[in-house]
Amino acid sequence: MTGITPIALSVTHLSKRYGETRALNGVSLMLEQGEMVALIGASGSGKSTLIRHIAGLEIGDGESGRVEILGAVSQAGGRMNREAARGRVAVIFQQFNLVGRLSVLTNVLIGHLGRIPRWRGTLGLFNAREKDKARAALARVGIPQVAAQRASTLSGGQQQRAAIARTLVQEARILIADEPISALDPSAARRVMDVLADISREDGITVLVSLHQVEYARRYCRRTIAMRDGAIVYDGPSTALSNDFLAELYGAASEELVLPDAASSGPADPMTPTGVEPKRQAALATV
Incomplete structure (x- = not known):
């Protein structure tokens, strides 16, 4: 069938617990080939844990968690297949x-x-x-x-x-960037984000970029996934992220992470990431 963009990454019902801490709580998401998607959330929300699972550095708990990389099963049923991610997934870190x-x-x-x-x-x-x-x-x-x-x-x-x-x-066909600009000045941060956007657009590389700076998510990514307490609480257009929601997501830290002149609350932009089902757009969780 024509007109359907292939799925680059699929995560289904992924959970992870460290002692009494639930780092991931039934996380499910899909990224298409060539998408550039922002991953946001306060410290401890589960972003880095999710990235480690996608990269094949951690394995989820239980029998239900599943990760597929370009159609190959990376982990399922408590077992890992590192070959599925090898050479296909690259990770860049803040350090x-x-x-x-x-x-x-x-x-x-x-x-x-x-x-x-x-x-x-x-x-x-x-x-x-x-x-x-x-x-x-x-x-x-x-x-x-x-x-x-x-x-x-x-x-x-x-x-x-x-x-x-x-x-x-x-x-690599999937690039995971874990806080790649958090230690950079604004000029250097823009250059790095420009490069990520260019390789996603021109090379069809899927980019999932974890960000603390919400304005970069709004500026560079059509779609944003927000996490809190190990769960996804928003998956939709970056333009629909309201300052009220971000203030609740980040709490006291929102004053530093959201620019005061950013777009305020308003109706969701009708633009939807290519191939993402409408039922998943602006999926705000009840808080």
């Missing part, structure tokens, strides 16, 4: 996770690991084609001039863009 003593180019080349013989990766032996691809990735994120520099010499924004370049070399 950049670059090796500071190595050159930026070498850090980006690390994205080839898993696609080349292990002995070459261990020895750091990359061929000309692989190096050209890494240089092209650095050009794509706007920092080709820093290839020979030590990663530790880069600014925070440059390091984050180098981390994104590494995911391009990896050829």
Whole structure:
């Protein structure tokens, strides 16, 4: 059937408990290929835990939780299949996770690991084609001039863009960004968000970006998923996020996370993310 966008990521009834703390409570969501979706919520809402499960770093509790990556089952019934996410899902973190003593180019080349013989990766032996691809990735994120520099010499924004370049070399189809701009100044944050939006739009890469800064969600993502107490309490157009709802979501921290001149409460924008069922739009939970 034509006109249907394939599903990149499906999470169904995923739960996770750490002792007495319920980190995830029956979370279900679907992301289409090429979507760029914001994930918001206060600290402790479950965002990072959800990201770790999608990335194959954690496994859910019980028999009902299920994660599918591009049609392949990553985890189900309390069992994990790490091969489903390997090479298909890339994660970038707030801390950049670059090796500071190595050159930026070498850090980006690390994205080839898993696609080349292990002995070459261990020895750091990359061929000309692989190096050209890494240089092209650095050009794509706007920092080709820093290839020979030590990663530790880069600014925070440059390091984050180098981390994104590494995911391009990896050829991941799903990019999970966990608070990628929280440590950056506004100018660097915009550059990073511009890069994420560009690769989603131009390469059809699915991007799920966890954000504290709600205005970036409104500006860059057509769709936002909000979490609280391990559950999804909103899944709909970013334009429909009201300041009243955000104040309730974030509590006292909302004054720092929501700009005072942001759009106030109003009717939901009729725009809906491509292929997302109307029944899931503006799905505010009763609070």
